[in-house]
Amino acid sequence: MAHQAHAYHMVDPSPWPLTGAVGALLMTSGLAIWFHFHSTTLLTLGLILLLLTMYQWWRDIIREGTFQGHHTPPVQKGLRYGMILFITSEVFFFLGFFWAFYHSSLAPTPELGGCWPPTGITPLDPFEVPLLNTAVLLASGVTVTWAHHSIMEGERKQAIQSLALTIILGLYFTALQAMEYYEAPFTIADGVYGSTFFVATGFHGLHVIIGSSFLAVCLLRQIQYHFTSEHHFGFEAAAWYWHFVDVVWLFLYVSIYWWGS
């Protein structure tokens, strides 16, 4: 077998980029077909394909790293760069929605009554459920750090318990937020206030669900002995993502919930 003259991991040929791309095609055109012809077949097919692609692609990465040992220090460095760059791109994504919020709220138009919150909008009390949500996410930040230290110190039981607690807190946040959405006195259709509120908090909620899922996969892997005290990058990536989600919430809470009321 020929040796390569570099430290990078050249992966086996894989069909998942193709299936993922077709999945994206099916989801986007499926959306258009749903809007115009009321059929959700194409959209559903795209979603199934996306889920299958994600499952198999990430399963293969776990096989390459944990079972075949390809994630050497230089390779892991590349993975770290990748995760950091991805999270940075997500920061810019949210920056856009915060821009939209501040654009509309710093100089409210006469159509809104020249004030923020606009006339007729009763905002949510920031010191009720939103404050509880803040406490829940901050606590989950503590438990995920506890989980990390447990993994590094080889404390299997504590790692599993603290990681499970982190996920439970994430689900608790999602449940509370869903209840808030249901009970809110305003909707997404209520002018620019409704739009900025629900789009920004809605995308954040989606990221909480994604982060909780990522942590859940890490919990399964921790139970199955995939992580060692020196090498557990999958968990670190999940923890970075979770901290990012937490920080976005803090900005949302201070800007939209607190200052915006």
Add this chain to the structure above:
Amino acid sequence: MYYKFSGFTQRLTGAASSTASPQGLRSNIPSESPTIVFGTPTKVVSQSSPAVEYMGVNKVPDLQRIFQASDEVPIHLKRVVPDRLLYRTTMALTVGGALYCLVALYIAAQPKNK
């Protein structure tokens, strides 16, 4: 002797150390898996008191043996039966879905008859 890419000088430089060589690509890998860092947890299980391990037994060394078998099979098909089933299902949906999408878009592009 392997080459190492220096990110600072943007050049290949010699690296005699073995840390640059990825595992799994050395031709002298024995058929049994060597003691890899990933296999065993830091605390050896026999040293901890409970007779039964907490939440299941460590199957990683067995899986490492399966996946490191040099049989030229790509990673996404290494476990044959479940992998092949999932791959074929996914590919069928991919090809079928792509064709269905093109047909749907062709129909959608037809002008509405008044």
